[in-house]
Amino acid sequence: MSGGEWIGLRVDPIGCRAHGLCQELLPELVTLDEWGYPMVAGRPVPPELVGEARRAAAACPTLALRLVRAGPPVR
Amino acid sequence: MNEPTPELGTPMPDLAAQLPGPVSAAPPRPTVTPPEYRLVPPPSVPLPPLADHPSVPLPGDPVPHSAPPRSSPGVPGPRRPTMSGGLPAVTAPPRVDGRRPAPPTRPRDPRPLPPQVGGPLPALRRVGGLRPVPAAPGRPGSVTGPAPAPTPQAAPVAPGSESRLLAGRHQARPGGLAAHLHTHGPLPRAELSGRQGARRLIELVELAGLRGRGGAGFPTARKLAAVTNAGNIRRTPVVVANGCEGDPTSGKDALLLHLAPHLVLDGLALAAHAVGADEAMLCVHRGDPLVEHLERAVAERTDDPAAVHVVTAPTRYVSSESSALVNYLTRGDARPTSAARAAEQGVQGRPTLVDNVETLAHLALIARHGPDWFRARGTADSPGTTLVTVGGSVVGPGVFEVDMGMPIGRVLGLAGGTSTPTQALLLGGLGGSWLPMPSAVDVELSHEGCAAGGTGLGVASLVAMPAAACGLRATALMLRYLAAESAGQCGPCMFGLPALAEDLDAAATGTMDRELSARLRNRLEIIPGRGACRHPDGAVRLVSSALDTFRRDLTNHLYGRPCDAVDASIPPVLRELSASDDGGWR
Numbered sequence: 284m285s286g287g288e289w290i291g292l293r294v295d296p297i298g299c300r301a302h303g304l305c306q307e308l309l310p311e312l313v314t315l316d317e318w319g320y321p322m323v324a325g326r327p328v329p330p331e332l333v334g335e336a337r338r339a340a341a342a343c344p345t346l347a348l349r350l351v352r353a354g355p356p357v358r
Numbered sequence: 359m360n361e362p363t364p365e366l367g368t369p370m371p372d373l374a375a376q377l378p379g380p381v382s383a384a385p386p387r388p389t390v391t392p393p394e395y396r397l398v399p400p401p402s403v404p405l406p407p408l409a410d411h412p413s414v415p416l417p418g419d420p421v422p423h424s425a426p427p428r429s430s431p432g433v434p435g436p437r438r439p440t441m442s443g444g445l446p447a448v449t450a451p452p453r454v455d456g457r458r459p460a461p462p463t464r465p466r467d468p469r470p471l472p473p474q475v476g477g478p479l480p481a482l483r484r485v486g487g488l489r490p491v492p493a494a495p496g497r498p499g500s501v502t503g504p505a506p507a508p509t510p511q512a513a514p515v516a517p518g519s520e521s522r523l524l525a526g527r528h529q530a531r532p533g534g535l536a537a538h539l540h541t542h543g544p545l546p547r548a549e550l551s552g553r554q555g556a557r558r559l560i561e562l563v564e565l566a567g568l569r570g571r572g573g574a575g576f577p578t579a580r581k582l583a584a585v586t587n588a589g590n591i592r593r594t595p596v597v598v599a600n601g602c603e604g605d606p607t608s609g610k611d612a613l614l615l616h617l618a619p620h621l622v623l624d625g626l627a628l629a630a631h632a633v634g635a636d637e638a639m640l641c642v643h644r645g646d647p648l649v650e651h652l653e654r655a656v657a658e659r660t661d662d663p664a665a666v667h668v669v670t671a672p673t674r675y676v677s678s679e680s681s682a683l684v685n686y687l688t689r690g691d692a693r694p695t696s697a698a699r700a701a702e703q704g705v706q707g708r709p710t711l712v713d714n715v716e717t718l719a720h721l722a723l724i725a726r727h728g729p730d731w732f733r734a735r736g737t738a739d740s741p742g743t744t745l746v747t748v749g750g751s752v753v754g755p756g757v758f759e760v761d762m763g764m765p766i767g768r769v770l771g772l773a774g775g776t777s778t779p780t781q782a783l784l785l786g787g788l789g790g791s792w793l794p795m796p797s798a799v800d801v802e803l804s805h806e807g808c809a810a811g812g813t814g815l816g817v818a819s820l821v822a823m824p825a826a827a828c829g830l831r832a833t834a835l836m837l838r839y840l841a842a843e844s845a846g847q848c849g850p851c852m853f854g855l856p857a858l859a860e861d862l863d864a865a866a867t868g869t870m871d872r873e874l875s876a877r878l879r880n881r882l883e884i885i886p887g888r889g890a891c892r893h894p895d896g897a898v899r900l901v902s903s904a905l906d907t908f909r910r911d912l913t914n915h916l917y918g919r920p921c922d923a924v925d926a927s928i929p930p931v932l933r934e935l936s937a938s939d940d941g942g943w944r
Contacts, residue, residue, distance in 0.1 A: 296848035296890050297696050316884050317857075320849035 290333055291351050292323040292340075298347030305348045308339040321348070521759050522735075522743050523719050524617055532651065535658040538620035545624055545725060547661070550631065559632045560586065563721060565729035567741040572600060572714030573786070573817040575740075575805045578721065581711055584701035585633040588709035595635040595709040597664065598687065599626045599718050601642045601652075602671050602678030605787035607819040607931055610745035611715050613757045615648050618719060619655035623666065625718025628725050630664035633711055637665055640715075641683055644670040672943055675788075675843035679891045680712045682845075692943045693845040694891035716745055736762035740804035740815075748773040750822035750929040751780055763807055767799030769820060779825040782907050784932070786816025788836050789896020791903035792829065813903065816896075827927035829908035830915065833900060834862035835925075835933060840897045842937030851894040854885040858901050868915045875916065878905075 292312060294305075301319035311332055312324045328336045328350070340348045525541050533541075550559050564579035589595040599622060603611040615622060622640070630638045640656070642648055652668045659666075669687065671677050677692035680700055686692035687705045697703065704710020713721075720742055724732050736742045740762035746769055749755045753774025760769055766783065770776060783798045785791055791813035793801060801811035808815040823829060841855035861878040864870040870878075882902050886895045905912060911921055925933055 294888075295696055296850070296888055299849060301849055316850065317881075318849055318853040320853075320888070322884060322888070 289327040289352060290336070291325075291327055292336060293349045293351045294321055294323055295347040295349065298345045300345050300347070302344050304342050304344065305339045308342055309335050312336065313339070323348075522723055523614060523621060523716065523745060523759055532617050532619065535620055535655070538618070542621065542624075542723070543726060545628070545722070550628070550725060553634075556586070556632045556634065559628060559725060562724055562729055563632075566724045566732040567729075567739075568717065568720055568724060568732070569740060569805065570714055571716035571720070571744060571818070573789075573815075575815060578713065578717055581701060581713070582629065582632050584699075585635075585709045585711040588702045589634050593708050594637070595633040595711065596687075596705045597626060597630045597633065597635045597638040598683060598705065598710060598712045599638065599640045599715050600678060600680070600683060600712055601640060601648075601715040602683070603643075603817075604675045604678035605789070605817050605819065606935060607749060607784065607787045607821050608747045608817045610747050610757045610818065612646075612648065614716055614719060614745060615642070615652060619652055620659070621719040621722050622715045623655060623659060623662070624722035624725075625713075625715075625720070626666060627659075627662040627664065628721055629711055629713060629718060630662075633709070635664050635711070637667070638662075639667050639669045639687060639705075641669045641671050641678075641687075643673040643678075645673060646670065674845075674943065675840070675937075676845050676891060676893050677943065679893070681891060683712060684710055686943075690944050693847055694889075694893070696890035737802075737804045737806065739806045744803070744818050746803065746818040746820065748820045748822075749931050750784070750820070751776055751778045751824045752822050753777045760803065763802045763804040765799060766793075766801050766803055766820065769803055770799065770822065776822050780822045781825040781827075782823045782829055784821040784823060785819075786814060787819050787896075788840055788935075789893070789900060790814070790816045790819075791899055792823070792833070792907035793903070794907045814899075821929055821931060823929065823932075824927050826923055827925075827929075828866060828911060828921045828923035829904060830862060830911050831866040831921075831923065831925060832928045832932050833904040833908075834859060834866045835928070835935060836900060837862050837897060839935035839937055840893070840900075844893060845891075845943070848889040848894070850885045850888040851897075854881060854894055855897050857881055858885070858897060862901065862904070865912060865915055868919060870912075870915060872916070 299320060301315075301321075303315055303319055303321070305321050305323075306313045306315050309332070312328060313321045316322055333350075336350055340346075340350055549555060560579055560582045563582060564577075568578040569575045570578055570581075585595050585597075601611050601615050601622070603609070626638050626640060630636075640652060642652065649668060649670060656666045656668060671683060671686050672692040674692060676682055676694055677686065679694045681697060682692050682694040684700045684704045685695045685697075688707075700710040700712050702709060704712070720732070733741045736744075742762055743759050744762050745757055745759050747757050748769060752770060753776070755773055758769065758772045760772065766785070770783075780795050782792045782794050785793055785798070785801070785808065793811065793813065798811075801807060801813075803815065803818065805815050823832065837855065837859035841859050844851045844855050846852045858878070858881060861870070861874060861881070864874055865878075878901075882898050882905075886898045888894070914921060
């Protein structure tokens with residue numbers, strides 16, 4: 284993922300256990316639903332937040348939060 | 359998870375031998391227990407002019423000898439993917455039959471069959487929300503109505519009609535390979551042989567515009583091409599025929615597998631050839647009475663290029679989802695995954711084609727008759743015919759083969775019309791949508807027609823909802839079932855579906871206030887698209903359509919006026935949903 288590419292956030296829905304750290308670390312892009320599961324913004328991560336997003340992804344206890352190249356969801 | 363991964367190549371019989379008991383001595387499909395279904399002759403009453411549309415409610419044939427009894431529940435111990443019935447094909451060594459679990463030891467189903475059902479068709483009891491016997495209470499039209507005699511009658515082919523998938527099967531009795539060849543002729547193996555022939559086959563499917571009949575409607579040729587391209591000498595593709603008809607409102611796959619197994623197996627062999635697969639699996643639910651029937655059909659065939667295995671998967675609503683099937687065939691866990699696409703990394707990491715059994719049957723006909731023949735029926739965007747299951751408050755429920763694009767009103771006409779005043783139709787199964795009557799009759803049964811009607815075709819099934827029933831209550835019951843059938847892996851599904859069910863209960867019992875209503879609307883917005891599979895999306899679609907379709911009920915209930923409708927008016931196929939008693943995914 285070199286510079287210039289879109290970077291998006293993706294949650295692995297099966298891996299996520301609603302620890303909520305991502306929302307603590309990245310409130311700009313992550314909100315929690317009523318059950319504590321993250322809802323990530325569908326838009327690209329702004330360049331100034333990429334560092335924070337990486338830290339949030341690294342801090343996820345289940346490694347369910349991932350940075351992905353933005354584009355149509357992979358499935 | 360620490361079980362050895364089943365090898366696809368050789369040791370299928372070993373897997374079977376490891377089983378603690380007979381393969382299908384597992385809990386039977388528990389979803390819709392009470393009503394006995396049987397194929398019925400079409401209503402002798404008001405068949406509207408159907409000149410060019412075949413009706414395929416077939417005259418009941420009492421107890422086809424090939425239909426095995428249901429097995430009894432409660433076999434302890436772990437289960438693994440069980441594969442048997444492999445076909446000794448050109449490339450595979452003959453299977454050792456002796457190691458297959460012996461069917462005769464299978465415990466008999468202890469439940470007595472209702473005496474009214476003189477000739478229950480075990481293999482067909484799931485056939486749709488078909489004719490429940492005895493007729494449900496609250497449906498006066500069918501309780502005392504002119505129920506068609508259960509005795510076989512003459513083949514009900516409307517003049518000029520031509521059934522494709524079920525051609526020559528008007529006796530509701532499956533024929534063997536010889537009968538199949540007599541009806542459809544041999545496969546044009548010579549013209550399609552070799553790699554060039556495989557490419558030609560994909561081309562034919564593309565020209566035909568065949569779209570998947572499992573619900574998603576994805577162009578089949580694109581799937582075939584994707585799997586072909588992903589395959590190489592080290593990763594030989596696999597083909598999976600999905601016959602696990604998960605939706606209780608649909609019975610078309612069971613009927614097709616019962617009446618025309620060789621058409622499906624033809625398609626499976628062709629698809630395997632097209633993508634270069636050496637292994638093919640035909641998946642049905644565990645305990646499905648069709649297993650033996652299918653194994654016999656597989657054993658009859660000698661010319662198929664790939665070894666065919668009949669595999670039974672756990673009887674859960676979501677275990678027939680593509681990634682769940684792949685997961686089951688790889689790791690023995692029938693829950694959906696968020697893994698890569700099956701076309702690239704499917705069963706055991708091999709490129710995998712997963713196609714609905716009806717899709718494969720169409721493929722077999724396209725190979726025989728060509729794309730122009732296929733396109734002679736249906737619409738430009740949804741070519742061909744489709745099987746549709748019609749149930750609920752109609753005079754003659756059944757599975758019908760209709761041209762894609764037929765207005766829903768005509769489809770209802772094939773089922774003899776509604777048997778009681780009907781307020782709405784459920785289109786597309788439990789993950790589908792409610793459509794209000796009478797405007798629903800104009801919606802065309804095609805992908806583009808349903809999209810124009812603000813919905814999706816999904817699994818082609820229709821359930822007519824009597825005006826006497828409460829649509830919100832019915833939807834609440836359905837949501838309870840869908841919530842219980844969640845694999846419980848993804849938060850929005852695990853918690854969201856029970857929450858939706860609760861909200862609907864509140865709506866149905868008149869305890870919903872404006873705050874609760876706002877919360878429900880919010881939930882409908884945040885749940886979709888956040889699961890590994892589309893199960894929660896389907897549930898949300900159902901609830902959203904219910905709120906629109908049953909708006910009047912909702913308003914009444916909002917003002918604290920619960921309706922006095924009784925549950926008995928809800929069609930049994932929706933009322934008597936019960937989640938699998940066995941929560942196993944293996």
